[in-house]
Amino acid sequence: MGTLARWARAEWGPLYAAVREPLRRRGPAAAPMTVGAVGLTAFLQYVQNQPWGYQLVQDLGAVRAEDPLWPALARTPLSLFVPALDLPVWGALVQILLVFGIAELCLGWWRTLAIAYVATLAGTLYARLGITLGGHTPFGLPWTDGQVVDTGPSAAVVGLAVFVAWRYGAYVTAGAVTSAMVVEVLVKENLAGKEHLAALMAVGLLCLLAALRPRYAGRLRRCRRHLWWGRRAGRGSGLPPIQS
Numbered sequence: 001m002g003t004l005a006r007w008a009r010a011e012w013g014p015l016y017a018a019v020r021e022p023l024r025r026r027g028p029a030a031a032p033m034t035v036g037a038v039g040l041t042a043f044l045q046y047v048q049n050q051p052w053g054y055q056l057v058q059d060l061g062a063v064r065a066e067d068p069l070w071p072a073l074a075r076t077p078l079s080l081f082v083p084a085l086d087l088p089v090w091g092a093l094v095q096i097l098l099v100f101g102i103a104e105l106c107l108g109w110w111r112t113l114a115i116a117y118v119a120t121l122a123g124t125l126y127a128r129l130g131i132t133l134g135g136h137t138p139f140g141l142p143w144t145d146g147q148v149v150d151t152g153p154s155a156a157v158v159g160l161a162v163f164v165a166w167r168y169g170a171y172v173t174a175g176a177v178t179s180a181m182v183v184e185v186l187v188k189e190n191l192a193g194k195e196h197l198a199a200l201m202a203v204g205l206l207c208l209l210a211a212l213r214p215r216y217a218g219r220l221r222r223c224r225r226h227l228w229w230g231r232r233a234g235r236g237s238g239l240p241p242i243q244s
Contacts, residue, residue, distance in 0.1 A: 033109035065127040066146035082151035119159025122202035123195030
């Protein structure tokens, strides 16, 4: 039991600390974007289940791979918050509340939305590529998937979960989420599962860029310092300063 507790502290301790402090100080007000996203998702669910509202939601937030590219891209941001009609809405609400909420507390609201959009956009664009490749290829999709309404927060949730877990050192959790998505595709090969993998690949690239950024930022600072000292040395010696 002690070993398990130590492992849990090592895996989730930094993440728990990052979430606990703002919640303790401000409560739900610490994650206003998440609260708004939950409310928006519930509202869109209500509207699309009304006779007068279904087509309105489809026109504003429903994405299909067969749609023209630019209208689909314009609908993609809202599509994150349009619940899939064939799934219970409470699942989408819980996903947004937990994963978006933790991400907002740890990363801030605009980074959370940016990562969520990148993950969703990766899935949306992959669907077009997959249909082009065709259902007979390992990474392809049957042409019928082009007619599937592609909405909901699942790709964004998967991407955010992996990014936050990686960012706070919960590598086993990040690996478990990734493995679950791979198993999902192996057990039930469908559009949603492959879009989740596309979202993971996009977020993996973001993780790589975030890991490389401090290294290159440090090199840039050293280069600037070297140039600055070179200019000062040139002025002090009466020689022409180094040209940058």
